[in-house]
Amino acid sequence: MRDAVTDVDVLWNMLKLPKSQLQAAHSANRLFQLKVPLGFIKRMEPGNLNDPLLRQILPLGAETVSAPNFSSDPVADLASNPIPGIIHKYHGRVLLITTGACAVHCRYCFRREFPYNAQTASRKHWDIALDYIQADETIHEVILSGGDPLTLSDDKLAILFDALNDISHVKTIRLHTRLPIVLPERIDQGFISALNRSQKNLVMVIHANHANEINTEVANAVHILKIHNVMILNQSVLLSGINSSLTSLIELSHALFDIGVLPYYLNILDKVSGSTHFEVEESQAQALHTSMRRHLPGYLVPILVKDIPDQPSKTWI
Ligand SMILES: *Cc1c(COP(=O)(O)O)cnc(C)c1O
Ligand code: SF4
Numbered sequence: 193m194r195d196a197v198t199d200v201d202v203l204w205n206m207l208k209l210p211k212s213q214l215q216a217a218h219s220a221n222r223l224f225q226l227k228v229p230l231g232f233i234k235r236m237e238p239g240n241l242n243d244p245l246l247r248q249i250l251p252l253g254a255e256t257v258s259a260p261n262f263s264s265d266p267v268a269d270l271a272s273n274p275i276p277g278i279i280h281k282y283h284g285r286v287l288l289i290t291t292g293a294c295a296v297h298c299r300y301c302f303r304r305e306f307p308y309n310a311q312t313a314s315r316k317h318w319d320i321a322l323d324y325i326q327a328d329e330t331i332h333e334v335i336l337s338g339g340d341p342l343t344l345s346d347d348k349l350a351i352l353f354d355a356l357n358d359i360s361h362v363k364t365i366r367l368h369t370r371l372p373i374v375l376p377e378r379i380d381q382g383f384i385s386a387l388n389r390s391q392k393n394l395v396m397v398i399h400a401n402h403a404n405e406i407n408t409e410v411a412n413a414v415h416i417l418k419i420h421n422v423m424i425l426n427q428s429v430l431l432s433g434i435n436s437s438l439t440s441l442i443e444l445s446h447a448l449f450d451i452g453v454l455p456y457y458l459n460i461l462d463k464v465s466g467s468t469h470f471e472v473e474e475s476q477a478q479a480l481h482t483s484m485r486r487h488l489p490g491y492l493v494p495i496l497v498k499d500i501p502d503q504p505s506k507t508w509i
Pocket of ligand 2: 339
């Protein structure tokens, strides 16, 4: 993570990108800073501003375009926030915001505007969050989210796993993380030792949007996790110019299956300010999804979902 590229000029030089877009990139970068691990940059094609991996992390002038239905909290998380660090919207599951940090800054992320400093369940807030979970017997799954929970140290994760072991109505711990994709080195012995302390069912939802993200290092990380009984699923966001074609979506499902991962959700973009250029019309999304069903076995078709505020679950499209 320390080696991640956070300087726009450095990225431009590394990938030999056209200088014409540089000024706009600096402007967009002031709204949300560039951050991308070196290993992820290596999977990009130099000189190609339209590379599907580059587009996910590239600050662009288009981000300064505003639109009336794009806002800073599009999924209304702040309305379902009983105590700092907990988001309890759905029956049986709570989301624990363990950290605001990510290994990569995805330009389309709906959390790019989230007030992490106030909302992160940092160590001192964890006890309050754990008390909340302990007090509600309907909670059977705790989702570690963020930010990215795998940016936490192994020691902190071990403390969380130990504490959750003591809550008997919690059956499953789920981790939502991009690190096995963007920084697969994170799945090391120390992490596995922390993970092995947990006595709960373990689910990891990784986040790849394009087949080019999956390389040998990613396959190895997934393999190690699977040996340790972690169920691994993938979620993607449908992103214009990145994966909004039938070919690209089919290739992604196949590439995931090749490394033993099943697609879970294909998310309709949350309308966060600065992401208008990633939008795919819902009718087009639906048409793509229908075509996927004609080309793939059911188990390789992700569920197309949308996060609509005030709904008791994700909405299936
Ligand atoms: C998406 C989400 C979940 C998980 O939903 P699943 O359908 O179980 O994957 C839980 N809590 C919140 C707040 C969410 O946004
Ligand atoms: S929360 Fe996930 S999607 Fe958002 S910036 Fe972090 S890794 Fe990317």
